[in-house]
Amino acid sequence: MHGFLNLNKPFGFTSHDGVAKVRRLLKLKRVGHAGTLDPAATGVLPIALGRATRLLQFLRQDKAYRATIRFGIRTTTDDLEGETLLAQPAPELDLETVKALLPHFQGTLQQVPPDYSAIQIQGKRLYELARKGETIAAQPRSVEVFSIEVLGWRSGEFPEVDLAIACGSGTYIRAIARDLGNALKTGGTLAALIRTASSGFELANSLTLEELEIQVQEGRFQPILPQLALEHLPVIALSDSPARRWCQGQKVEVSESDWAAPSAEGAGKTTVSTANLVLRVHHRNSQFLGIGQVTRGPTGLVLSPKVVFADAEGLII
Structure with missing residues (x-):
C-alpha cells in the first residue's frame, strides 16, 4: 500500500501517536507524517504510506488554521496546556483594538518559537530543556503569514x-x-x-481514526494517489525508452518544452530559463514514475531521478 492519508488528528494525540495508530490499523511499517501538530490541536495531519514516505519533502508547504486566542492569560507553553504565568482580566479590550494590530502579524515575520516546542538547540529539543527548568532562548526565525481573518469575538x-x-x-x-x-x-x-488545511489536504476531506478503522474493516480504504498530492509540481511525460532508463536510475535528455505547468495553475506548456527544476515524472500513459530534477548538462538539459517510485520492471508499456 503506497500513497497518502488525510488524517483528522484527534485532541490529545501527538503526531507520533497518530502515525502509530495508522501503522497498526493498516499493518504497515513505513508510515510518516508531514507538519507536526501539537497534542492539543486537531485537524489535518497528512500521512504518507509505504513508498510515499519518500515523497513527504515534495508536498506543498502552506497551511491554514482556525485559532482561538484568549486574552488576559499568559502560560509557559503559550497555550492552555501549560502553567499559568498571568491571569489578569481584560474586560476593557474590544475587537477594534485587536483588529488594528492584526496587519502587524501578516507578511514575512521574525518569530521566536515557544519555549515548549520541537526546535532543537545544542542537540536538545526546547520542550525537553524547558521541562528540566533550563531556559534557552530560541533565535527568531523567518516565517510567512499570508492572511489573518477575524471569524468571531467574545467579550x-x-x-x-x-x-x-x-x-x-x-x-x-x-x-x-x-x-x-x-x-x-x-x-x-x-x-x-x-488545522483546516495542510500540504494541499483539506479538513472537509479528512478521515478520523474511527472512520479509517471502519473503512479498513470493510475493505473500502484506498490511499490518496501520490500524483494527486503532488499536483502543484510541473509534470513531464516520458516515452517508453527514456521512462525505463529513468526508472533504472539513469539521466535522460529533455528540452524546455517537455514539461507542463502544475494542474493547479492550469494546463499548457511552460518554459523556464533556469535548471534545478523539480518535476513530477510520468510515463506517457499517465503512470506515475516519481520525482525528477532538471539540471544543465554539457549538451543541454537532463532529467535526473530524485525519487523513483515505479519499478522499471513493473512499468506498464
Missing part, C-alpha cells in the same frame, strides 16, 4: 477572538497568540486550534 473578563490564519511552514500559531497578547499589553494564549 468578557478574558475576551477571546477566533481567527482564520493562512501561513507557510514553520509558523507557530501559539507564538502569534503570545505576541498579539504582548502587543495589546494584556497577555494572550492559544485556547483552541484546528
Whole structure:
C-alpha cells in the first residue's frame, strides 16, 4: 500500500501517536507524517504510506488554521496546556483594538518559537530543556503569514477572538497568540486550534481514526494517489525508452518544452530559463514514475531521478 492519508488528528494525540495508530490499523511499517501538530490541536495531519514516505519533502508547504486566542492569560507553553504565568482580566479590550494590530502579524515575520516546542538547540529539543527548568532562548526565525481573518469575538473578563490564519511552514500559531497578547499589553494564549488545511489536504476531506478503522474493516480504504498530492509540481511525460532508463536510475535528455505547468495553475506548456527544476515524472500513459530534477548538462538539459517510485520492471508499456 503506497500513497497518502488525510488524517483528522484527534485532541490529545501527538503526531507520533497518530502515525502509530495508522501503522497498526493498516499493518504497515513505513508510515510518516508531514507538519507536526501539537497534542492539543486537531485537524489535518497528512500521512504518507509505504513508498510515499519518500515523497513527504515534495508536498506543498502552506497551511491554514482556525485559532482561538484568549486574552488576559499568559502560560509557559503559550497555550492552555501549560502553567499559568498571568491571569489578569481584560474586560476593557474590544475587537477594534485587536483588529488594528492584526496587519502587524501578516507578511514575512521574525518569530521566536515557544519555549515548549520541537526546535532543537545544542542537540536538545526546547520542550525537553524547558521541562528540566533550563531556559534557552530560541533565535527568531523567518516565517510567512499570508492572511489573518477575524471569524468571531467574545467579550468578557478574558475576551477571546477566533481567527482564520493562512501561513507557510514553520509558523507557530501559539507564538502569534503570545505576541498579539504582548502587543495589546494584556497577555494572550492559544485556547483552541484546528488545522483546516495542510500540504494541499483539506479538513472537509479528512478521515478520523474511527472512520479509517471502519473503512479498513470493510475493505473500502484506498490511499490518496501520490500524483494527486503532488499536483502543484510541473509534470513531464516520458516515452517508453527514456521512462525505463529513468526508472533504472539513469539521466535522460529533455528540452524546455517537455514539461507542463502544475494542474493547479492550469494546463499548457511552460518554459523556464533556469535548471534545478523539480518535476513530477510520468510515463506517457499517465503512470506515475516519481520525482525528477532538471539540471544543465554539457549538451543541454537532463532529467535526473530524485525519487523513483515505479519499478522499471513493473512499468506498464
